[in-house]
Amino acid sequence: MIPYAFNYHRAANLAEAQAMFARASEAKFLAGGQTLIPAMKQRLSAPSDLIDIGRLEELSFIKEREGSIVIGAGTRHGDVAASALVHGGIPALAGLAGEIGDPAVRNMGTLGGSLATSDPAADYPAAVLALAAEIITTRRAIPADGYFLGLFQTALEDGEIIAEVRFPVPRRAGYAKFRNPASHYAVVGVFVAEIDSTVRVAVTGAGPCVFRVPEMEEALRRNFEPVSVGGISVAEGDLNSDLHASAEYRAHLVTVMAKRAVAAAMTP
Secondary structure (H helix, E strand, C coil), X not given: CCCCCCEEEXXXXXXXXXXHHHHCCCEEEECCCCCHHHHHHCCCCCCCEXXXXXXXXXXXXXXXXXXXXXXXXXXXXXXXXXXXXXXXHCHHHHHHHHCCCCHXXXXXXXXXXXXXXXXXCCCHHHHHHHCCCEEEECCCEEEXXXXXXXXXXXXXXXXXXXXXXXXXXXXXXXXXXXXXXCCCCEEXXXXXXXXXXXXXXXXXXXXCCCEECHHHHHHHHHCCCHHHCCCCCCCCXXXXXXCXXXXXXXXXXXXXXXXXXXXXXXXX
């Protein structure tokens, strides 16, 4: 296979990265590269320029701010998984990060990179949506409910960079996934979070894009127990069907993983 040419740039800061993007014809930002590089290898993406923002210190941090845990977009999955602050405030988020891919992926992949691509099998979108997080970019703040638009589609505009994500600390939360045995990506993953008097249930892996299940949310608001979601199923018509699992099986897994996520949230 004949490789195509592209220009590689390493930005010194966010301002320089944005300037580089503006000068290029078809640029892409590179963070951990765990989704972009495989896409380029398969000719699904052919940028004219790669702008590396994966080593910017201003994007790599975990801190507490005004009752929320704020994580920089360049923070590696492994750092989120090992963070005492995340473990203390949102242990389900730390657990989710620790189950992403394999050690190589966790040591290279970043929170912002995962969210920027909206990969249907990624874990982070479920946490971001269930926790009603806010995606802070170089231009604005985007609520999670308005961020994920479809298969590999987000509300990000050209040249817009995710800077950080603000996660409200829930009363309790849990995550459970049925993972692909080879890649460890989510065939189906369900994140459940109780924030004040609200319960949110987000599903990843099952459909083209992460989505919420209002019927489960209402049932759990009335009674936060695994049995409350045991009889609730999602329609299989819009779910993914591939060699790993049929749409029918994914619909079944959503209910099973939702029950496990609720049980995990109830575990001290």
